[in-house]
Amino acid sequence: MRVSQTVSLGRAVVGAGGGTDTDRELLRRFARDGDQTAFEALVRRHAGMVLGVCRRSLPTVQDAEDACQATFVVLARRAAAVRWSESVASWLYTTARLVARNARVAAARRVEREARAAVPEVVEPVDRVTGREMLAALDAAIDRLPPAYREPLVLCYLEGLTHDEAAARLGVPRGTVGTRVDRGRKRLHAALVRAGLAPTAGLLALAVANPASARLVGLALAAVAGPVPVAVAELANGIATTGTAKSLVCALVALACACALAAGLASVAPSRGGVARPTAAKGEPPVVAPSAARVEIKGRVVDANDKPLPGAKLFLHLGHTIVPAQQVAAGDDGRFLFTISGDTLPLLLATAPGQGVGRWPLNGRPVAEFTLRLTPDEPVRGRVVDPEGKPVAGVSVSARALYMYHGEKDFDRWLKAARDPDCKEVARGGEPIYGTERGFTGPIEPATSDRDGRFELRGIGRDRVVVLRASSPTTATHELTVVTRKVERFTARADTAITGSAEEVHGCEPVVVAAPVPVTTGRVLDDATGEPVPGTVLRVGGLHGSSRLAELIAVAGRDGTFVLPGLPPGGRPHAFVLPPGDTLYHALKVSVPDEPAGRAGFDIKLTRGVPVTVKVVDKVTRAPVESQLRYGVFPGDNPNQKAVPNVRHFHQTEHPRRPYISYESEFRIVAFPGKGMLAVQVPEVGAFGGAYLCGVGAGTFEKHRRGDELVGTTGVSRTSVRDWHTFAEIDVPADAKSFAVTLELDRGLTAPVRLIDADGRPVAGAESYGLVHPAGGARWSRPLADATPTAVALRAGEQRRVMFVHTDRKLAGSAVVVGGAKDPVEVRMVPWGEVKGRIVNADGKPVDVRLDLSTDFVRKPDLKFGSTPIWNPAIAGVYTGEDGCFRITGLVPGLTYRWGVNGWTVDAATSTDTVAKGGETIDLGEIVVRPEQP
Known part of the structure; x- marks a missing residue:
C-alpha cells in the first residue's frame, strides 16, 4: 500500500546515518572526533521538526530555512560545551523557537510602535485568529511544559516516532515513555483549556513534521562547516550563550489571541504510538486505544470545467475549528499529497481565486486519488449603513456559516419553497460546508466596510446560503442570512429556514443596518496587586436579537485591556470571565453595565485561589478512569466564598470554552480554602460507560439534598445524585499552597441474565437497556455477543428492570434483576408489540405537517426502574403519513407506555396509556390536535 511505502520512506530518511545511536552519542563523536557523518545524522533526524517549528512562526519559507540552519549552527557551536541528554529534540525545539522569535521580533516591535501611535490597542477578535496563530499558540504551550514531558511529546508527536523508537532515543523503558507522553499530553490539554481554549481534536497531529528535503539538510551541513551565510549567522549570533529552555520561556512574547484557540488534545493520540489507557477489570473486554497511523490524502483541485487550479489553498475542518492542511496549497497541476492521523475524521476544504469553497469528507482511511471540484464564485457585495441610511466604515463582516446545494435545480427548488408560504413542496435544506467556528473564520477572509460603507466577500460560491456576522466596537453585532443570488429580500418559511424558524433572507447585495452602541472596554486586573492579567477570555452571553448570536468573545491584551464587540441593545448581557493558562484565579460571571459610562470603564478584578489536583481511579484496580469533574462550594459551609460572590465554577458540560465534553483522569482546578464539594461522572458511553454506582458519598451533603439533587x-446550583457517580467533601487548609485528592469509583455488584426464546433456546444478538447504570441518560446498547449478559453497577438488593429488543427477529422481553444475585434471571423473548393510530385536527381531517410521537415508559410505584426511551433500535423515528396515520413497532410486552404528540404548529396532545402485548397491534384510534396558540 502507498501509505506503508510513505511511512517506510520517512523512517529511512530520519534514521539515515544514525542507526540506533542516541543523540548524545552522535554529538560526542562530532565534538570529540569532528565526525561530520554523526552530525549529518542529527540533522536528518530533527531537521523536519525544526523546520516545522520555524515555518509556523515565520511568514516565508526562506526565513524558516534560515532559522532552521541557524538552529543547527548553534547546536554545533555548543556540542562540546553542554552535558547533553540522550535526546536533543527538546533542546532543538526550544532553540528553534528562540531563533524564529529573534527573526521576527524587530519587525513586530516596529509594527507595534506604529500601531500604538495611530490608535489605542484593540485585541483582535477570536474569530480572526489564523491557522498559523493556532499552531503558534500550540508551540508556546508545549514550550511551557517541563522538559521531562516536552521531550517525549516532541519525539512522539512532532517527529512521529513510536513509543519504542522514542524509548531507544531517550534510553528509558517503553512504559516510561508512555507514562510521560500521557501525563505531558494531559498537562498540555489542561493548560490550554485553562487559557480559554476550546477543544480541537487533531491540532497537535497537524504539527507533525514531514521529512526535511535533501536540499535543506545540505544547506544546514554547509552552514555548520562554514562559511555561514550572513542571514543565518545573524540569527545564530543572536542566541544567548545559555541557550536553555528556561531562557527561551522568559523571552517568549505573550500571544493574547492564543487564549481563545481550540486544542482538544485529550482525544488525540500520538502518531504511530499508543497512549496509556485504563485497563479493563477482569471479565470485561480490553480497552483498545484507537489506531493513530498516518493516512495518505492524495487528489487534485479543479474548477467546474475540470481545469486544474494551481495554488489552491487547502484547509482541514476539525469539528469546531478550521486549520491549514499540512500541504497548505495545491501544486502547479492542482495536485496535493499529505497525511493525516487515522484518528481524525475531518473535511478537506479548498479555495482558489474566482472559485467558491469546495469540500471533500475524509474518513481517516486510505482512499484512492480523488478530484475536489470547486464551483464558480458569486461575490457578496453589500453596504453597511446606520439607521438613517448613512454609510458606516470600519465594520467587520465575516462568513460564520456556509451551506451548499447540489446543483442549480436543487437550489432553485429550495428558493421557491422558502419564498412561497403556500408552496406544498418539501425542499431539502442546504448541506453545511462549515459552521460557526470558535477559533477561526474559515477559508473566507473577512471584509471591512470602507468610507462609503461598502464591503465585498469573495470565495463563498454560486447558489449558496451564508450566515454573515457584522461587528465593530461601536456598532451592534448582528447576523444575517444571505443567498448568493440577486434576489429581493424575503422571509423564509420556518420549515426551510436554517434556524428552524421564520427568518429574513437577503440577496447577494445586502444592506446591513449597523446601529450605534456604546463602546464596552475595560481591564482585567489582579484584585490584590492591581497587575493586569493578560490572556483572560471574556465570553459574553445573554444577548438580544438573532437566536444564532449566542455569544461574543474578547481576549485581554498584554496590559489587561479588552474591547468587546458591539453589544446589541436589550437583553441582559453577562460575561463569563475565564483566567488564562496556569494562573490561579477563580472564574467569574459578571453583569455588563447598562449605561455608557459603565461600559467605558468595565474593569474586572480576579481573585487567586488554591490549586487542587484531583485524580480519579477505579476503587479496586486503582487504574485511572477518564471522567468529568464538578467543584462547588455551599456558601453556608465555607465563608471564604464570600470574598468572590460572583464566582463561577464549571464542569466540562457547561464550560464556556469547550463546545464538547472532554474527559480526563486527572484535573487541576482552583478552589477556595475551606470546605467544598467534588463530584465526578464517567461518560455514559465508552469502556466504562454505566459500569459504576451513582450517588456514592452523596450522603455527606444530605442537608443540601432536595429530592434527587444537591x-x-x-x-452550578444543582447536581443530580442519580447522574453523578462519586461525591466527596474536601477541606483545603487556609495556608495551603496546593492540595491533592483522589476520588474512587465503585463498580458495585452484578446480576446475571439469560435470554431464551419461546422454545427455550438461547437468544444472542439482542440490544439491551438497563444492563448498565443509566447515569446521564443511558442508551440502548449494540447487539449483545451472547445470550448471557450481566447487569452491573448494582447495590446489594437493588432492583432494576432490564429490557431487550431483537430487531431482526422482532422479539422483545424484560425482567427485574437484583444486585448481588447469583442465579441468572431468565428473560423470555417473545414477538414484540405494536401500536397504530391517526392524527387529525378538530374537523377530523388528517394533519398535513410532520409530527413527532414521543413516549415514556410508566414507572411502577413499587420499583424505581427509571424511564426507557421508546426510540429503541427497532425504531428509526415516527412521523405521520399524508393520511395522518402512524405505526410504532418494537414495544416490550407487558410494559405500560404513555403516549404524547408534539408538532411545530399544533399544541401537544396525549393518548391513553397502553400495555404492550406480544405479537399484537393496538389501535390508539384518532388523536385530535389543535392549532398552536400564540
Whole structure:
C-alpha cells in the first residue's frame, strides 16, 4: 500500500546515518572526533521538526530555512560545551523557537510602535485568529511544559516516532515513555483549556513534521562547516550563550489571541504510538486505544470545467475549528499529497481565486486519488449603513456559516419553497460546508466596510446560503442570512429556514443596518496587586436579537485591556470571565453595565485561589478512569466564598470554552480554602460507560439534598445524585499552597441474565437497556455477543428492570434483576408489540405537517426502574403519513407506555396509556390536535 511505502520512506530518511545511536552519542563523536557523518545524522533526524517549528512562526519559507540552519549552527557551536541528554529534540525545539522569535521580533516591535501611535490597542477578535496563530499558540504551550514531558511529546508527536523508537532515543523503558507522553499530553490539554481554549481534536497531529528535503539538510551541513551565510549567522549570533529552555520561556512574547484557540488534545493520540489507557477489570473486554497511523490524502483541485487550479489553498475542518492542511496549497497541476492521523475524521476544504469553497469528507482511511471540484464564485457585495441610511466604515463582516446545494435545480427548488408560504413542496435544506467556528473564520477572509460603507466577500460560491456576522466596537453585532443570488429580500418559511424558524433572507447585495452602541472596554486586573492579567477570555452571553448570536468573545491584551464587540441593545448581557493558562484565579460571571459610562470603564478584578489536583481511579484496580469533574462550594459551609460572590465554577458540560465534553483522569482546578464539594461522572458511553454506582458519598451533603439533587453550590446550583457517580467533601487548609485528592469509583455488584426464546433456546444478538447504570441518560446498547449478559453497577438488593429488543427477529422481553444475585434471571423473548393510530385536527381531517410521537415508559410505584426511551433500535423515528396515520413497532410486552404528540404548529396532545402485548397491534384510534396558540 502507498501509505506503508510513505511511512517506510520517512523512517529511512530520519534514521539515515544514525542507526540506533542516541543523540548524545552522535554529538560526542562530532565534538570529540569532528565526525561530520554523526552530525549529518542529527540533522536528518530533527531537521523536519525544526523546520516545522520555524515555518509556523515565520511568514516565508526562506526565513524558516534560515532559522532552521541557524538552529543547527548553534547546536554545533555548543556540542562540546553542554552535558547533553540522550535526546536533543527538546533542546532543538526550544532553540528553534528562540531563533524564529529573534527573526521576527524587530519587525513586530516596529509594527507595534506604529500601531500604538495611530490608535489605542484593540485585541483582535477570536474569530480572526489564523491557522498559523493556532499552531503558534500550540508551540508556546508545549514550550511551557517541563522538559521531562516536552521531550517525549516532541519525539512522539512532532517527529512521529513510536513509543519504542522514542524509548531507544531517550534510553528509558517503553512504559516510561508512555507514562510521560500521557501525563505531558494531559498537562498540555489542561493548560490550554485553562487559557480559554476550546477543544480541537487533531491540532497537535497537524504539527507533525514531514521529512526535511535533501536540499535543506545540505544547506544546514554547509552552514555548520562554514562559511555561514550572513542571514543565518545573524540569527545564530543572536542566541544567548545559555541557550536553555528556561531562557527561551522568559523571552517568549505573550500571544493574547492564543487564549481563545481550540486544542482538544485529550482525544488525540500520538502518531504511530499508543497512549496509556485504563485497563479493563477482569471479565470485561480490553480497552483498545484507537489506531493513530498516518493516512495518505492524495487528489487534485479543479474548477467546474475540470481545469486544474494551481495554488489552491487547502484547509482541514476539525469539528469546531478550521486549520491549514499540512500541504497548505495545491501544486502547479492542482495536485496535493499529505497525511493525516487515522484518528481524525475531518473535511478537506479548498479555495482558489474566482472559485467558491469546495469540500471533500475524509474518513481517516486510505482512499484512492480523488478530484475536489470547486464551483464558480458569486461575490457578496453589500453596504453597511446606520439607521438613517448613512454609510458606516470600519465594520467587520465575516462568513460564520456556509451551506451548499447540489446543483442549480436543487437550489432553485429550495428558493421557491422558502419564498412561497403556500408552496406544498418539501425542499431539502442546504448541506453545511462549515459552521460557526470558535477559533477561526474559515477559508473566507473577512471584509471591512470602507468610507462609503461598502464591503465585498469573495470565495463563498454560486447558489449558496451564508450566515454573515457584522461587528465593530461601536456598532451592534448582528447576523444575517444571505443567498448568493440577486434576489429581493424575503422571509423564509420556518420549515426551510436554517434556524428552524421564520427568518429574513437577503440577496447577494445586502444592506446591513449597523446601529450605534456604546463602546464596552475595560481591564482585567489582579484584585490584590492591581497587575493586569493578560490572556483572560471574556465570553459574553445573554444577548438580544438573532437566536444564532449566542455569544461574543474578547481576549485581554498584554496590559489587561479588552474591547468587546458591539453589544446589541436589550437583553441582559453577562460575561463569563475565564483566567488564562496556569494562573490561579477563580472564574467569574459578571453583569455588563447598562449605561455608557459603565461600559467605558468595565474593569474586572480576579481573585487567586488554591490549586487542587484531583485524580480519579477505579476503587479496586486503582487504574485511572477518564471522567468529568464538578467543584462547588455551599456558601453556608465555607465563608471564604464570600470574598468572590460572583464566582463561577464549571464542569466540562457547561464550560464556556469547550463546545464538547472532554474527559480526563486527572484535573487541576482552583478552589477556595475551606470546605467544598467534588463530584465526578464517567461518560455514559465508552469502556466504562454505566459500569459504576451513582450517588456514592452523596450522603455527606444530605442537608443540601432536595429530592434527587444537591442544591445550592456556587456557579452550578444543582447536581443530580442519580447522574453523578462519586461525591466527596474536601477541606483545603487556609495556608495551603496546593492540595491533592483522589476520588474512587465503585463498580458495585452484578446480576446475571439469560435470554431464551419461546422454545427455550438461547437468544444472542439482542440490544439491551438497563444492563448498565443509566447515569446521564443511558442508551440502548449494540447487539449483545451472547445470550448471557450481566447487569452491573448494582447495590446489594437493588432492583432494576432490564429490557431487550431483537430487531431482526422482532422479539422483545424484560425482567427485574437484583444486585448481588447469583442465579441468572431468565428473560423470555417473545414477538414484540405494536401500536397504530391517526392524527387529525378538530374537523377530523388528517394533519398535513410532520409530527413527532414521543413516549415514556410508566414507572411502577413499587420499583424505581427509571424511564426507557421508546426510540429503541427497532425504531428509526415516527412521523405521520399524508393520511395522518402512524405505526410504532418494537414495544416490550407487558410494559405500560404513555403516549404524547408534539408538532411545530399544533399544541401537544396525549393518548391513553397502553400495555404492550406480544405479537399484537393496538389501535390508539384518532388523536385530535389543535392549532398552536400564540
